Amino acid sequence: MNKLNFKGSVMLNPTPVVLVTSKSISNKINIFTVGWISTVCTKEPIIAIGIRPERLSHRYIKESKECVINLPTRSMVKIVDYCGVVSGKKEDKVQHFNLKLSDGVSISTPSLEISPIALECKLKSITPLGTHDLFLLEVLNVKVDESLMDSNGKICFNKANLICYNHGEYYGLTSKPLGTFGYSVKKQNKKSHKSIYKKDIKKQIK
Template identity: 50%
Template sequence: MAKTKFKGSVILNPVPVVLITTKNKEGKTNVFTVAWAGTINTKPPMLSISVRPERLSYEYIKETMEFVVNMPSANLTKKVDYCGVRSGKKEDKIKEMNFSLTDSDNVSVPYINECPVNIECKVHSIIPLGTHDLILADVIGSYVDESLIDEKGKIHLEQADLITYCHGEYFKMPQDAIGKFGYSVAKNTVKASTPKKKASFKKETTTKKTDFNKKEYAKKSKTPSKAKNFKKKK
């Protein structure tokens, strides 16, 4: 396979694109777009985002040491892009984009209700790197639309119509799996190598969020060791 050589450049793509909500000590809330985000630890649960220090939300994060990661669906792509190119120093992007906010349970920062998944974060540490600072955060809690959770308690993020960012463009996350963890070494290699298409499902509730509690979810799951954090909000 012929290759073209490039000088040092981070071309790791695609990556998830998320909306980050922040709040300063005066109570002002802002939202901005981040494409450099990732999972970094399981126990304790942690994630990271990379942010330019000149961003307004960077100031807000340093003030309160809290933020919320909101995972948008494809129907919000234009708003996601807008929140990435416009500055909160000049306008109220939350108002302009007509986002509705809901108070979080564990942090002072609200989450965007229109996003199907929201993750509460408390800053663990900030590492200056150059153009960006790497913000490491503990995941305190999360919320998922009930429409994405089946009768067995399994989360179907593939049904959330999430978007990714790839070299300057936005793409939908596909719904059909091409494999699953461990299928390459499964005993029945014929069946394991051809994963079946996941059946879609619908629920009457499409906007209500479910809060996660690991112990309660483990009781309902057939595989408690892999359970995520579920608890319905009252």
């Protein structure tokens, strides 16, 4: 496999894409799109996002020390794109899309009613890196649409029609998994192992 070499660049793809709601000290709500986001710790549950200092949400989150990470669906792609290119300094994006807000449970910042999953977060720290500042956020509460829960209490993310971001383009995620966590090391039962062995022997004979 021949490969080309590029200078150091943020070429990690695909990435999650989310809508972050934040609130100013004067109770103004803003929404902006984040593609630089990642889980960095499970206990305590910490998520990291990169925000440019000039973004309005940078100031709002820094002031209020909280925000909500809303997971968007296929039907929300236009909202996701618009909130990524239009500044809250120029337009009220909540009003533009006539979006309904849902009151926070653990924080005062609201989530987007249209989003099936929303993570309420409090700010832990801000680290300047360069073009972006690193925000570490602790997840205090997660809102999940009841329609995504199965009879065993499992959250069926595959039913949420979530999307991702891949080098300037938005993609929908398939609902069919390629495998489950740990499947590569699970032992095959004897019957299936013998069946595979017999098939291999037949191929060798042919």
